[in-house]
Structure formats: C-alpha cells, structure tokens
Amino acid sequence: MPWGSRAGGGAGSGAEDWGGPVAGRGEQRVGLLNGVAAYGLWGLVPLFWPLVDSAGAVEILAHRMVWSLLLVVVALLVVRRWAWAGALLRQPGRLVLVTLAAALISVNWGVYIWAVNSDHVVEASLGYFINPLVTIALGVLLLKERLRPAQWVAVGTGFVAVVTLTFGYGQPPWISLCLAFSFGAYGLVKKKVALSGLESLAAETTIQFLPALAYLLWLGARGEGTFTSQGTGHAVLLVSTGLVTAVPLVCFGASAIRVPLSTLGLLQYLTPVLQFVLGVLYFHEEMPPERWAGFALVWVALAVLSWDALRTARRNRAKALRLRAEADGMDGTARTDGVAERDGAAEVGGALGADGAAEVDGASAQRGQAV
Template sequence: MGQKTAGQERSGLLLGVAAYTLWGFFPLYWPLLEPAGAGEILANRMVWSLVVALVLLTVTRKWAWIRPLLRQPKRLALIGLAAAFVSVNWGMYIWGVNTGHVVETSLGYFINPLVTIAFGVFIMRERLRPSQWAAVAIGAVAVIVLTVGYGQLPWIALTLAFSFAIYGLIKKQVGLGGLESFAVETAFLFLPALGYLLFLGGEGRSSFTTHGPGHALLLVLCGVVTAVPLVAFGAAAVRVPLTTIGLLQYLAPVFQFLLGIAVFHEQMPVTRWIGFGLVWAALVLLTVDGLRQARRGRRAAAVADPVRERLLVTEEQQPLA
C-alpha cells in the first residue's frame, strides 16, 4: 500500500511539474500566433478549448454531472461569472505577452497568492497568522515600490492577480471538478467568441483563413495548449499534498520571469529588482509558514491516530445494547 502511494505521489509530482512548466512557457507560444491580435487569439482559445473539453468528456465518459447542474441556476450563474473573470485573465495575459510585458505578467502570478490571502481576510473573514500578515504587508510595499519603478501602477500584473484570485474564489463556491468546470466555463464563452471570430471574418480582419494552414493550425491548437496543463494539474492535485501544489505554483511565474529577461530582453531597473525582491521575500514567508503548518498537521495526525485506534478498540469491546 505504501509503495503504491509513493508511486502515485511521484507521478503526481511529475504531472504537477509538467503543468506549471507548460504554463510557465506560454510566453513562447502566443507570439507565434501573430499577426493575430490578442482579441482574435483569445476568441480562438475559447472556441477550441470547448471543442477539446467535449472530446475529453467523450473519451472519459463524464456526462452524468450535466443534468443535475442544469437544475441549479445559481450555481450556473456563478460559473458564468467565473468564465467572465478567466476571460479577462486570459485576454490580459495574451495582450501583455504580445506587447512586451512578459516580466510584468510574471509579477501578476507572483502577487496572486498574496491577493488570495487578502480576499480570505476581507471577504471570507478568515484569521491570518502573524507571518501571513507580514507577507501581505511586504506585498503591499512591493506594489508601491514597483509603482515608483514603472511610473504608474503595475496594472497588467494587478489585473492578472485580481482576476485570477476572484476566479479562484468563485470556483471555490461552485465546487466543480477541473475538467467539468473547464467545459462549462468554455461553453459560456463559446458563442460570444464564435460571434467575434465571424465578425472579424466578415470584416476581412481575420488571420485564420488569410495566413496559411500553419497559422490556422496554431490557432486551433490554442484549445489543446489550454487543456493539457489543466488536465495534468487536475491529475496532480489528487495525488500530491496541497503543500506540494503550493510550492509548485511558483514554477510558472519563475519561468515567465526568466523568459522575459533572457529571451525577450526586457529591462529590469534597480527599483523593479527591489520590488520583485520584496514580493519574493513575502512568498518565502508564506512558503515557510505553510510548510510549518503542514508539519504540525502531520504531527497532530500521527498523535491522534493511535488514540483513535484505542477508542475504536474500547468501543468494540463494549457489549451491544
């Protein structure tokens, strides 16, 4: 049993690394789709993602959840709202990468855990530990420093961080599986996206049919590129501890940041280095705190197990009423 669990965790770790690595290398893919603009790329991503989701549902034969969901209008409305926020996130990310702001897009995903924690306090009324408060405070100072460095609010990063945090908050309320949620969200986005693509075609501004089959294939593959890391992440999430997923999530923005500097040669003045350094310090605090809490949880579980076992034995020895 232990050996099987170790094997599952190992495969889960590999799947998690694969998912976040693919997300981290997305900045190399979106420029390949030029001369398509961010709006056309986003619309293609929405349309072809639904096609891929339907194929995956057919292969896995996961259809039973649809009918009960259709009888829950409030839940459907929340999924529609989640779809709206993820479309903002996708669109801003594509636009940011294709306009030379790869480093700032990475900042958005570095900041995201801090925004999520802030939402936990102000929306979910959760209580923070001192180290979490310190991390959020350092993150706020980092945004101020980066605002000075950029000469304006780092609005691309903040839009990415807040849209994804709100998306995560809504998904927590919905409680739907990864593939199922992906299918319904893209179903909400499909018709507006298809309408926009038809409009571009009618205006003669669509690149899908005017730049050769290779370009059209790359646009179609937006659906696969979106779905593959999502499916890998879903498989990893059920195999490895939450603390491992929490650590892996930093892989994607690290790769994005390195690509922005090494491949796209974006500028990093001293103030930006200081701002990023503060964000990284906040994330180190969060990570150390999370690992400490996980260790305490495991220790408490190890202590509780023999106690629970003795209680069960005692109950079994008692005569039936």
C-alpha cells in the same frame, strides 16, 4: 497527455506528506512529473503567443475559447462524464457562478495574451507571483478569514513590494494586479461551484463559445479575420490554442490527485519563475534596480508564506495523528475493561473530527476543487 494511467495510489501505503494522505511512492512520482509538466508548460506559454501575434489579442482569445471547448467536448466523450451537466442546469445559482467564473477567466486570459505580445512578460509573471498574496487578501476581505501572524507579514511585505514597483514603473503595475485579482477571484468562485478541472473548463468555455464564435464570424465578414487569410500554418497555430489551454490542465489534474497539497503549493511557483526568466533573458525586457527591489520583496513574502504553510500543515498532521492514536487507545481500553466510556471517547472523537480529520481531509478537498 499526463504521465501514468491510474488515478490514485494504494491505500495504506504510508506515503503521506504534510498536506494529508496521498498516493504511494510510484504514483507520487507520476504526479510530480505531471505537476512539473503542467506548471512548466504554463511557464513556457509566453513563447507561444507571439507566434500568433498578427491576429491580435482579442481574436486570439476568441479562438482559444472556441477550440478549447471543442477539445474538451472530445475529452468528455472519451471519459463519458456528462452527469454533472444535467445537475448544473438544474441549479441556477451555480450557473450564475459559472458565468461569473467564465467572465473572470476571460479577463485573465485576454490580459495575459495582450501583455505577452506587448512586451510585458516580466510584469505578467509578477501577477502570478503575487497571486497567492492576493488570494489571502481576498479571503480576509470577502470571507472574513483570520490570518496567522506570518501571513500578515507576507501580505504586508507584498504590499510594500507593489508600492516599490509602482515607483519603478512610474505607475501601479496594473497588468500584474489585474492578472492576480482576476485569477484570485476566479479561484474563490470556483470553490463555490465545485467542479473538476475538465468539467469546469467545459462549463466555462460553453458560456464563452457563442460570443467568441460570433466575434470571429463578424471579423471574417469584415475581412479582418486572420484564420483564413494568413496561411495554413497560422490557422493550425490558432487551432492549437485549445491544446495550449487543455493539456496543462489535464496534467495538473493528474498531479493533484497524486501529490500532497504542500508539494503543489511549491510547484506553482515554477510558472512565474519561468515566465520571469523568459522575460529577462529571452525577451530582454528592462529590469532597473527598483524593479529588482520590488521583485525581491515579493519573493521574500512568498518565502514567508510557504514556510508558514508547510509548518502549519506539519503541525496539523501531527495533531490529527496524535488525536487519532488517543481515540484508538480509548477504544482498546473500552473493549478490554468492558466499560464504554462514552463521554470521554465522544470528546476525543469530536476533537479529532473538528481539528484533525478536517485539517487533513480539507487539504484533499481543496486539491479536488482545484482541478
């Protein structure tokens, strides 16, 4: 469970960062601990899946879907958050998007479990290293977003890295690409759905539940299921797949409402770093020179991307504060002179709304959508 008991910091604490207004320092510490816990647990997940390897990737995936839903239902009963479900059922368009999100995350989970249990931990980690680059590329292709020069450099460097790794592996890194594109597309769909992490997981696993349960019952009827045939320990581990799914997500949710977006953006790299280290040092997967070269290019691309994001966030925050100060100054002058300079104030206020507040509040909105 996440550290800390409160969901936000005191207003007016002055503890802001480049991603916009956030909680006070104590709450930020709690958020940072939860963020490290979330991304750290996701990074250490490769140690868990081999423990249930005898079940096979598809059976493990089905158990993950079933037990995740049961755990999430218990959590929703505790927090008493059900109003979203009725609203969702009355919106067929959002239901279609939730179904698409469930399909995408099913592919992502299944490929990842198979990759880890088939000795492809390093290649799986690459998928999450390049995910930010793929997300940007999808934004350009599907949403017609315009990139800053540094983002073009990062995406171009990432493309060169994939080409380099293609030569290193003797084929395109399909596992990495599948993980990155499925998760990138999942993120885009989730933005349209706009549910919190707990609610989103509940909706998606509800859709997954019946097919997953039917598959497990079919396996059991054929005598091929492992849940009841390999001892209590194995059954407990399969049930624990629900915890493996839900606990990091809860920690992430507790972090996202407390720390700046810029901090979360940097913390996310903890997951693939840990996976990469496990793949090389614990699972002893091969890393010939051309693979090192490809990974090095990916890391350069991510460094450029992170630098650009932090610089842009800092500029946007400074601009928002400057425009807000100018607007406050105009209000003061108007009160002193008794003259309502409506045209000038409206112009500055409009600039603040479009360029300043939107930049700062947009970061908070993205954090909310992410959880």
